[in-house]
Amino acid sequence: MNPHSPAPKPASIPQQQSQRVAAAALYTALVVLALWMVREFIPAVAWAGVIAIALWPAFRAIESRRWFKGRTTLIGALLTLAVGLLVLLPVAVGIAQAAGEAHSLLGWIRGAQETGVPVPDFVAHLPFGARPLTEWWQANLARPLGASPAMKDLHGNAVVAFGQRFGLRAAHALLHFVFTLLTVFVIFQAGPRLSGTILRGAERAFGQRGVELAQRMGAAVRGTVTGLVVVGLGEGVLLGTGYALAGVPHVALLAAVTAVAAMLPFCAPIVFCGVALWLALVPGATVAAIAIAAAGFVITFVADHFVRPVLIGSSTRLPFLLVLFGILGGAGTFGLLGIFIGPALMTILMVLWDEWLQPGSGEAAVRR
Structure with missing residues (x-):
């Protein structure tokens, strides 16, 4: 490069704006293509x-x-x-x-x-x-x-x-x-290097509120997993004990199937009602069939209306109705994966609503 050559002229403001628009369009197209x-x-x-x-x-x-x-x-x-x-x-x-x-x-x-x-x-x-x-x-x-x-x-x-x-x-x-x-x-x-990178990226893109939002979304996913998986396993253990007392064969397998079904909304009754129906077909097991069905409905009612809302709502700080909407709406929109994504999206909605209600939040956001 010739040291005596004239320095390139800086781009004008319209040129800079058009370059930024073109770069943004290029980056967006590349991201969409990669996804x-x-x-x-x-x-x-x-x-x-x-x-x-x-x-x-x-x-x-x-x-x-x-x-x-x-x-x-x-x-x-x-x-x-x-x-x-x-x-x-x-x-x-x-x-x-x-x-x-x-x-x-x-x-x-x-x-x-x-x-x-x-x-x-x-x-x-x-x-x-x-x-x-x-x-x-x-x-x-x-x-x-x-x-x-x-x-x-x-x-x-x-x-x-x-x-x-x-x-x-x-x-x-x-x-x-x-x-x-x-x-x-x-x-x-x-490990921690990845989590730190994600938090730094969120802070650079959205500020400290972005970091807090990412952390709350993580807590929402973790609380949902705890509320669905752990409670589902507990339901499987309790109903599996009932299966064993009723003399149902393959107790371990049926308890595992019940636990998996209990992790999904309104699926556990399909399993224990099927077990109760099978018992009803066995001569002399009608009382055991009724007991299994009754115990199943009581256990699922307590788990779905008391235990899960406390576990999920306490970690996400969401009302029970929003937790329910997040789980059911997420499942209907994204399938099984949406069960865990839905409460996280409801958490974002709740955070945005809280910020909107805070006096002066809009002016503070403009100043930032």
């Missing part, structure tokens, strides 16, 4: 974020130990392994038990196809609807199921097609789960 390119993996990354936020106190507690000081790779590997086992072990146990019971199930299905399923004794003692239910059962299930109108649409090709679709979905879910575990490991391996 579109990795769109298939965004749910896995989001799940990894939820898991990492929920386990972050455990990570910090383990790292504070002298032997684990600075060994984020080891801590990340242990926590990732624990998450993988927590999900895969119940699935493996369920598959093993299902395979063990496959022979008996096939025998029952063959018998039902040849002779039908007799009307249970409890149907005749129902306070209402006994007659129409008995007539429907005799018309559709009491006769051999091979010629039953309720089973006429079940053909071999339909079953094979369903099996193929189920297999593809299972493989897709397994692939996403592997990427989720990999992302969880990377997040924990980065």
Whole structure:
């Protein structure tokens, strides 16, 4: 470069403005393109974020130990392994038990196809609807199921097609789960350095209020995980104890299924009512069936209306109604992941509302 060449003239103000607009448009286009390119993996990354936020106190507690000081790779590997086992072990146990019971199930299905399923004794003692239910059962299930109108649409090709679709979905879910575990490991391996980077980025973009908002969102996700997962596990333990006392087979598997269902809104009654219905079909177990159904409704009512609102609301500082709206609205909008995202979004809404109500907040924001 010639040292005697004249210095470049500074761009005029209109040119600077047009350059800023062009740069912003370019950056936005690049970000959108990058997100579109990795769109298939965004749910896995989001799940990894939820898991990492929920386990972050455990990570910090383990790292504070002298032997684990600075060994984020080891801590990340242990926590990732624990998450993988927590999900895969119940699935493996369920598959093993299902395979063990496959022979008996096939025998029952063959018998039902040849002779039908007799009307249970409890149907005749129902306070209402006994007659129409008995007539429907005799018309559709009491006769051999091979010629039953309720089973006429079940053909071999339909079953094979369903099996193929189920297999593809299972493989897709397994692939996403592997990427989720990999992302969880990377997040924990980065450790405090990653959390500090995120907080610094939030402070630079939105100021100190951005840092506080990010922290409250993390607390909202953590409280939601605690309220849903921990309470769901408690419901599974309590109802599993009831299953054992009632003599239901495969207590451990049914308790695990109940715990998973209890983590989702209004899904636990599907499981324990199914168990109660099975008990009602067993001669002499009608009282146990009624007890299981009653205990299930009492436990879920207490958990959903008293325990969960306290756990989630205390960490997010949200009213019960907003917690409920966040969980149900998030599930309806984003699926299962929305159960944890919804309360965090409600927390943002509540923070913005509090700032709006503070006198002089608008003028302070303008001055900043």
